Amino acid sequence: MRTTLPVAVxxxxxxxxxxxxxxxPEKTFFGNVEEEVLQWVTxxxxxxxxxxxxxxxxxxxxxxxxxxxxxxxxxxxxISVFAMAIPAxxxxxxxxxxxxxxxxxxxxxxxxxxxTGTYSIYDWLFNYMDSPMMATMFAMLAFYIASAAxxxxxxxxxxxxxxxxxxxxxxxxxxPMGEAFLRIFSDSLPGYINTYVMSGVxxxxxxxxxxxxxxxxxxMSLRILLGIERTYMGKG
Amino acid sequence: MTFFxxxxxxxxxxxxxxxxSFLYKxxxxxxxxxxxxxxxxxxxxxxxxxxxxxxxxLVNPMFDQGHWWLVFPGIxxxxxxxxxxxxxxxxxxxxxxxxxxxxxxxxxxxQLHGFVxxxxxxTMISLNPAQGFAATLSALVIVIGVISTLIYFYFxxxxxxxxxxxxxxxxxxxxxxxxxxxxxxxxxRISLLIGQVQFLLxxxxxxxxxxx
Amino acid sequence: xxxWEKVSGMDRRWIYLLxxxxxxxxxxxxxxxxVQITPEARQLFDAVESLPDSSVIFLTFDYYPSTLAExxxxxxxxxxxxxxxxxKVVTMTTxxxxxxxxxxxxxxxxxxxxxxxxGVDYVNxxxxxxxxxxxxxxxxxxxxxxxxxxxxxxxxxxxxxQKVKNYNDVKFIYVVAxxxxxxxxxxxxxxxxxxxxxxGVTAVMAPKMYSFVEAKQLTGLLGGMKGAAEYERLVNxxxxxxxxxxxxxxxxxxxxxxxxxxxxxxxxxxxxRRGAQG
Numbered sequence: 001m002r003t004t005l006p007v008a009v010x011x012x013x014x015x016x017x018x019x020x021x022x023x024x025p026e027k028t029f030f031g032n033v034e035e036e037v038l039q040w041v042t043x044x045x046x047x048x049x050x051x052x053x054x055x056x057x058x059x060x061x062x063x064x065x066x067x068x069x070x071x072x073x074x075x076x077x078x079i080s081v082f083a084m085a086i087p088a089x090x091x092x093x094x095x096x097x098x099x100x101x102x103x104x105x106x107x108x109x110x111x112x113x114x115x116t117g118t119y120s121i122y123d124w125l126f127n128y129m130d131s132p133m134m135a136t137m138f139a140m141l142a143f144y145i146a147s148a149a150x151x152x153x154x155x156x157x158x159x160x161x162x163x164x165x166x167x168x169x170x171x172x173x174x175x176p177m178g179e180a181f182l183r184i185f186s187d188s189l190p191g192y193i194n195t196y197v198m199s200g201v202x203x204x205x206x207x208x209x210x211x212x213x214x215x216x217x218x219x220m221s222l223r224i225l226l227g228i229e230r231t232y233m234g235k236g
Numbered sequence: 237m238t239f240f241x242x243x244x245x246x247x248x249x250x251x252x253x254x255x256x257s258f259l260y261k262x263x264x265x266x267x268x269x270x271x272x273x274x275x276x277x278x279x280x281x282x283x284x285x286x287x288x289x290x291x292x293x294l295v296n297p298m299f300d301q302g303h304w305w306l307v308f309p310g311i312x313x314x315x316x317x318x319x320x321x322x323x324x325x326x327x328x329x330x331x332x333x334x335x336x337x338x339x340x341x342x343x344x345x346x347q348l349h350g351f352v353x354x355x356x357x358x359t360m361i362s363l364n365p366a367q368g369f370a371a372t373l374s375a376l377v378i379v380i381g382v383i384s385t386l387i388y389f390y391f392x393x394x395x396x397x398x399x400x401x402x403x404x405x406x407x408x409x410x411x412x413x414x415x416x417x418x419x420x421x422x423x424x425r426i427s428l429l430i431g432q433v434q435f436l437l438x439x440x441x442x443x444x445x446x447x448x
Numbered sequence: 449x450x451x452w453e454k455v456s457g458m459d460r461r462w463i464y465l466l467x468x469x470x471x472x473x474x475x476x477x478x479x480x481x482x483v484q485i486t487p488e489a490r491q492l493f494d495a496v497e498s499l500p501d502s503s504v505i506f507l508t509f510d511y512y513p514s515t516l517a518e519x520x521x522x523x524x525x526x527x528x529x530x531x532x533x534x535x536k537v538v539t540m541t542t543x544x545x546x547x548x549x550x551x552x553x554x555x556x557x558x559x560x561x562x563x564x565x566x567g568v569d570y571v572n573x574x575x576x577x578x579x580x581x582x583x584x585x586x587x588x589x590x591x592x593x594x595x596x597x598x599x600x601x602x603x604x605x606x607x608x609x610q611k612v613k614n615y616n617d618v619k620f621i622y623v624v625a626x627x628x629x630x631x632x633x634x635x636x637x638x639x640x641x642x643x644x645x646x647x648g649v650t651a652v653m654a655p656k657m658y659s660f661v662e663a664k665q666l667t668g669l670l671g672g673m674k675g676a677a678e679y680e681r682l683v684n685x686x687x688x689x690x691x692x693x694x695x696x697x698x699x700x701x702x703x704x705x706x707x708x709x710x711x712x713x714x715x716x717x718x719x720x721r722r723g724a725q726g
Binding site: 259260277280281284285287288289291292293296297335338339342343346347349350351354355357358378413416417420421422423424426427428429430431432433434437 | 467574577578639654655665
Binding site: 002003005006007009010011012013014015016017018021037038039040041042043044045046047048049050051052053054056057058060070073074076077078079080081082083084085087088089115116122124125126128129130132133134135136137138139140141142143144145149153159160162163164165166167168169170171173174175195196197198199200201202203204205206207208209210211212214215217218220221222224225232233234 | 244247248251252255256258259267268269270271272273274275276277278279280281282283284285286287288289290293294306308309310312313314316317319320325326329330331332333334335336337338339340341342343344345347348349351352355356358359373374377378379380381382383384385386388389406407408409410411412413414415416418419420421422423425426428429431432435
């Protein structure tokens with residue numbers, strides 16, 4: 001029951017998609033079933049994102065309630081979760097039952113602050129706090145990649161030298177200053193890099209990898225559908 | 237710019253600089269910003285799923301349009317939370333299996349039909365020298381490169397003899413492609429830094445200039 | 449400790465400082481080298497340009513705030529081209545963190561500039577979970593997956609969506625992405641429904657995409673901030689990507705310099721290290 005039922009559900013859910021591929025989605029009953037199943041998957045998929053949020057709240061609440069080391073930071077995380085989430089799930093009009101109760105407490109002119117629309121608290125927190133911080137986290141990688149290039153990018157052997165030379169050539173080609181520099185040697189040089197490196201050797205290698213990975217993904221999918229691959233169920 | 241407009245920019249700039257301060261060394265400003273970031277991102281999911289999924293895809297269609305059968309995906313979604321109760325955690329497998337099985341079904345077709353076939357077809361190109369030197373050279377590069385790369389990643393047989401020689405050619409191709417990848421990666425990372433520096437110099441700088 | 453040993457053991461923070469200077473300095477002292485157009489960017493521009501005016505086009509915001517510097521200029525440039533051609537633009541996202549907010553912010557701003565009316569000239573569908581099912585599901589019915597738009601207005605109440613039922617009604621799909629979602633636009637939507645797909649992707653993803661361009665599975669490609677700068681030039685709209693190209697150039701030159709110095713140091717100290725080991 002604990003493994004057979006999920007395996008059967010996975011098989012049926014996948015089979016509908018495989019068979020659906022060979023049918024006209026607009027004109028058959030099966031097409032309607034496929035459409036309905038896909039709609040259901042987008043709904044269930046939404047709940048999976050909430051699992052992560054529940055985990056974050058549980059872990060941080062535990063640290064705060066036990067006042068472990070640096071618990072103040074975990075408290076900041078918890079406050080941030082609720083500051084973002086609570087205004088977002090509040091009603092934006094008094095049309096519903098909950099809305100009428102809510103706007104009997106708060107003036108209805110405040111409704112623009114709630115929900116997820118433009119000018120809401122949710123949107124403001126995203127635009128002025130969350131978004132710049134996420135962009136900065138990734139911007140810091142520029143420093144790390146420069147440091148890594150300086151310390152680890154060595155021409156230790158022929159293969160590494162080839163990699164290094166291509167990287168330098170591409171770095172030059174992708175900047176206006178570098179492209180102007182390459183044109184000193186030949187006006188066609190940037191075009192050759194595009195044709196023979198990016199659209200030539202690079203395409204060949206990427207194609208090999210894409211074909212290999214796609215065959216792997218297809219066989220893994222078949223294993224899941226047939227119930228051979230069950231690791232996604234976890235332990236127990 | 238209004239007072240509130242300045243406040244918005246200064247708040248963003250403070251958070252950006254707090255995170256950048258980690259480059260010098262770890263400090264409480266960085267830690268605080270990092271934890272706020274994690275919290276806000278998690279909170280964002282809640283608002284999004286509430287509005288886009290629970291209200292738009294479940295509550296409204298069920299109560300306004302009478303699509304009562306959507307209660308089933310609603311239950312399947314709720315069952316996901318059984319994971320947090322060790323005795324009942326196995327129930328969440330049903331919901332997970334529904335999503336994973338569906339994705340596997342789509343993938344089984346799309347990986348073969350959408351990747352393998354078109355990529356193989358576009359590798360079957362003419363090597364006839366009559367088409368001109370440049371075109372033949374390009375075609376040769378593609379054909380040799382694809383075959384040698386596939387052989388390099390084929391581990392079911394020891395890389396000796398012809399197989400070993402072809403794999404050796406494959407690694408030269410792979411090194412060139414990975415070099416191009418590295419060049420592009422450097423470009424990407426620098427671009428992200430440029431974005432944040434543009435914000436600090438022009439937006440925050442503009443605000444500083446206006447105030448002082 | 450000789451000179452090269454000192455150079456090799458330099459504190460990482462000096463390198464960080466050099467990187468910061470290489471990015472900040474060119475923004476203060478503008479040099480402006482011309483941005484050359486690659487054939488892939490031209491192909492994407494031409495594909496959109498050749499569509500009849502008022503065609504329905506999909507523009508996706510499949511990117512997180514982390515890569516805004518590379519991707520947002522692509523979306524802005526693309527919207528400039530589409531609104532200038534009076535195309536009917538349907539935007540959507542499969543990215544849960546920020547996607548809907550970014551799409552809303554960018555489209556509203558550009559629509560205001562061109563005097564476009566929401567619901568008639570453009571619609572923002574917003575986000576739905578599980579992108580594989582979303583992409584596949586829209587093949588038969590967009591309304592089945594998106595019963596309402598980003599703000600909760602039912603699709604049946606939006607005039608534009610009355611004539612856009614599924615991919616058959618869409619002339620072109622312009623994907624701007626910073627993650628693997630582009631693979632599924634190609635392998636599910638383009639392969640199974642035949643709708644042409646063009647892409648603007650982050651630099652990290654660009655090398656893989658060349659393979660799809662060559663196989664004609666992608667109609668045109670923009671790679672990273674340079675790709676965005678090319679598109680800005682093509683649509684005649686100077687934005688953050690063109691403005692960032694000088695800084696990009698200087699930082700690349702610095703990294704090449706660091707690689708060269710690092711290697712000289714490596715070979716200069718290798719003898720010493722071998723001597724010490726021997």
